[in-house]
Amino acid sequence: MEILKLVDVTKQYDKKLAVDKVSFDMPKGCIFGLLGPNGAGKTSLIRIITTITGADTGTVYLDGTPIDSDTPSHIGYMPEERGLYKKMKVGEQLMYLAQLKGLSARVAREKIMHWFEKFDILPWWDKKIEELSKGMQQKIQFISTVVHEPKLLILDEPFSGLDPLNTNLIKDEIRKLNQAGSSIIFSTHRMEQVEEICERIILIDNGQKILEGTVADIKDQFKENLFEIQYEGALPEDLNNYGTMKSSSGNSFVIKKMPDQQNNSILQYLIDNDVRIRAYNEILPSLNEIFIRQVEAQS
């Protein structure tokens, strides 16, 4: 079952086609990476999903029903450009935003208190936002995004401006929310984070979807059959029957496997020839490489 389903969504701004017939499905309980270079249409797409703007054509389904005015209360959106009312007190601010998401004052207070205890920030309640550091503000922003326990969480560069400690804190919370059943769209340029966190990704460029799938599938799709082997002993001569040597240095080499060979066959051959294997790795392309390759291929 999909939490989110887009069918042929198109949005035109003035002369620019910001979103061009984008369709994808996002399974429930998934952490979903929305990737793309600057100006690819990520924000436009997010704004359509959050009902900030409407699509020109196409339909968006949230949890099986087309999005409508009730949708915002089921979505938690943290924009890349953060913003809070600077002069407002932290507690009031969170109460306000939570009530706008449809929580009653009592429930809102309960849930906010829960997060305050969790983050150990109870003394902040009566502080003004402008008195907090940027990282602290980020935590408040995060709480405001998740406090109403949305079905779908959209986080646009959630770790920008956070120190490693707080990054881990938020990362853990994202995982916990996901385990508790939240589906999360994660939009970022930081590919190592995507690899670490996301199960599925979609890559868009110039408003079009150019890649979609699970991280493992995509990596598999773009793999080049490269293997790195570390060994001890002398290499047999006719290794070239199994693949093309790409590079070698000291006691390791990289080989591109022949397409007809099994992954294990090189390993088997080496073992049979009394070469002691210390490490055997398939070199998979990083998402970063795939990203750059795909975007460059587009332009």
Add this chain to the structure above:
Amino acid sequence: MNKLWLIIKREYLTRVKKRSFILTTLLTPLGIGLLMVVATLLMTYEGDESNTVAIVDPSNILNETIADGNNLYFKFENRSVDELKSNYKELGYDGIVLVPKVENLKTTDFTSFYYSDGKLSPNLQSSLSSKLRDAIREYKIVQLGLDKEELDALRTKVSIDPEPIEEGAQDESSMASGIAAGIGGFMGFFMYFAVFFYGMMVMRSVMEEKTSRIVEVMISSVKPFQLMLGKIIGVGAVGLTQLIIWAILIPGITMLATMIMGIDPDQQLEMAQNSGAAQIDVEESTAMIYQAMEEIGNLNWFILIPLFIVFFLGGFFLYASLFAAVGSAMSDDLGESQSLTLPITIPVILALYIMMAVIRSPNSSLAVWSSIFPLFSPIVMPARMAMGIPTWQIIVSIVVLVASVVFFIWLSGRIYRVGILMYGKKVSFKELGKWLFYKV
């Protein structure tokens, strides 16, 4: 609806709870009261210098009688001026006044001389001349053998009393139109000030939300239109709160100040008279003040005040929505904001000038049309209301205003929803026009 209410509540409470708001709201009436007290004190201040003046009156014009004034003491001297000149200080005089003979009873000019090494202060000069004037008048009446009562009868005061022709219409005094014009002018000015002040407040707030980027978080929860409308209503409620507090406190504090100071209108008038400004009979002017008070009381405040509030809200909503639209289109660049606000400020300023012209001729066609035209009516109509204008005009004006408010809020909403998400773009009016037709 619930969300709109939350927004209104926040916009209202954050402003009303601000220290600056509480201070301005409470201190303004106090300030006005204080100003009145200080002004009165200063105006009644006659200096702590007391003057003792020797009067040399060889022809006995004053008949040895002249009343002492405030800090001013007279003493008749039989010695000549020359004798006194040498030792007037030792005798305790500040100066010597010589009252020469009245040569010709039928001239209106008379010069008396003041001998002193000290300066003749304006205060002393005016009280001396007024005392001598009265004395010489008495002297001339006697010398010319005139009848005092007949003479007084010559000073005829003419007033024009407007009388209604229509049966049952209220008979008003000659002062009514002046009073109405005064109140109208005050109302018009207040509206002008309020539209600008609170309209700008809305604009600044929209800009702040945009530049602090909170707006994107907000509109992922509420509709842009709700946010805009909530803000306008919230700020409008703030304005109304301030207005009502002032409407109660300013007259209250003024009355209190008057009571504490024991200032009565007579005294103030006497002062005006002493300073030589107007030569009005004190009793007559007191009567005028009572009449004016009565006139003000005669106005139908139970209709005027609600009408004023209607026009206040109408004018505020109309202009605030325009200010909100412009605020949404602005970037942080303040230079740019000027060119965008100009088209809004022009009608407001124009309305002010029209209002001033309209007070002078409240039934001209300019007055009628400008108090129906919605961009001017919130300022012009309150100025005319006190002058008793046909009911149909007020009704038409309100209907047009309300319709325009709805239209302008809708129009501004169309611009606002695009503007708040538009960054880093220099916006022209052509652009704003395009936004109206954007599909969002």
